[in-house]
Amino acid sequence: MSAVSFIKRILTQAVHNTTDRIANFGVNLAAHHLGKRIEDRVVIHKFNKIYYDFELFEKMGWLGVKTGQNPCDNWVMQEIITEVKPDFIIETGTGEGGTTLFYATVLSQVNELGKILTIDLVPQFGKASKFKLFQERVEFIQGSTTSPKIVEAVTQRVKGKKVLITLDSKHTKENVLNEIKCYAPLVSRDSYLVVQDTNANGHPVLPDFGPGPYEAVQEFLKTDKNFVIDHNREKFLLTFYPSGYLKRIK
Ligand SMILES: C[S@@+](CC[C@H](N)C(=O)[O-])C[C@H]1O[C@@H](n2cnc3c(N)ncnc32)[C@H](O)[C@@H]1O
Numbered sequence: 001m002s003a004v005s006f007i008k009r010i011l012t013q014a015v016h017n018t019t020d021r022i023a024n025f026g027v028n029l030a031a032h033h034l035g036k037r038i039e040d041r042v043v044i045h046k047f048n049k050i051y052y053d054f055e056l057f058e059k060m061g062w063l064g065v066k067t068g069q070n071p072c073d074n075w076v077m078q079e080i081i082t083e084v085k086p087d088f089i090i091e092t093g094t095g096e097g098g099t100t101l102f103y104a105t106v107l108s109q110v111n112e113l114g115k116i117l118t119i120d121l122v123p124q125f126g127k128a129s130k131f132k133l134f135q136e137r138v139e140f141i142q143g144s145t146t147s148p149k150i151v152e153a154v155t156q157r158v159k160g161k162k163v164l165i166t167l168d169s170k171h172t173k174e175n176v177l178n179e180i181k182c183y184a185p186l187v188s189r190d191s192y193l194v195v196q197d198t199n200a201n202g203h204p205v206l207p208d209f210g211p212g213p214y215e216a217v218q219e220f221l222k223t224d225k226n227f228v229i230d231h232n233r234e235k236f237l238l239t240f241y242p243s244g245y246l247k248r249i250k
Helices: 003-023 027-033 038-053 071-084 098-110 132-137 148-158 173-186 213-223
Strands: 088-092 115-120 138-142 163-167 192-195 227-229 245-248
Touching: 071 098, 071 163, 071 192, 088 098, 088 148, 088 173, 098 115, 098 132, 098 138, 115 148, 132 138, 138 148, 148 173, 163 173, 173 192, 173 213, 192 213, 213 227
Parallel strands: 088 115, 088 163, 115 138, 163 192
Antiparallel strands: 192 245, 227 245
């Protein structure tokens, strides 16, 4: 091999390594799993950033009520709810209730008696609560998600039932880790603990956010052996929950 082609090979390798590092944040693992090329992963990474930075989640609605999500994650949640058919979905952070209403719509088709317990500091779901489906399926609990009284009430309510959990309240690492510790034990085997907004703190959005949901998940998984990250749930490539779909395997 000539000196010129040797140097060319080293340089090409260096560029690829750097690109790979850039591309290998959370969401891009999905692409990795799907065997996509490094160049594709760079584009996916960039698109996830652009999509988020355009704040399109502010413009997303279900039956006319704001659901602060993206269509791909909601579609995946629809698939999970359909597969698991939970008796209870526990949602931390109700917001305007559009996502709650979305979960209720799907749940009503797959579990006749399925309910949603949703927790928030303040009720802001006036529009959502006008729907009969919301009135029939949703139980709102007002207060802090990690207050021992609320955790105990929720624990008693779902005892012995099939439970799916999704966390979307305050996105600091400390709060999310507390919520995980309070609610992970309630998740049924083969069901999910979905930790939302793991994309914050540079995974790949909001680089200055500080430790958030992604870091909480990493910390939790250091010691917990009941859950694994299900990267297959990131299959649509756009997700706000990279490494956040946790499946309970035992
Ligand atoms: C991101 S919004 C929820 C958005 C909603 N899940 C959706 O998809 O449209 C976060 C919500 O969490 C609530 N929240 C923040 N900290 C909380 C806490 N410690 N306990 C309960 N709710 C909290 C806020 O009041 C806010 O409504």
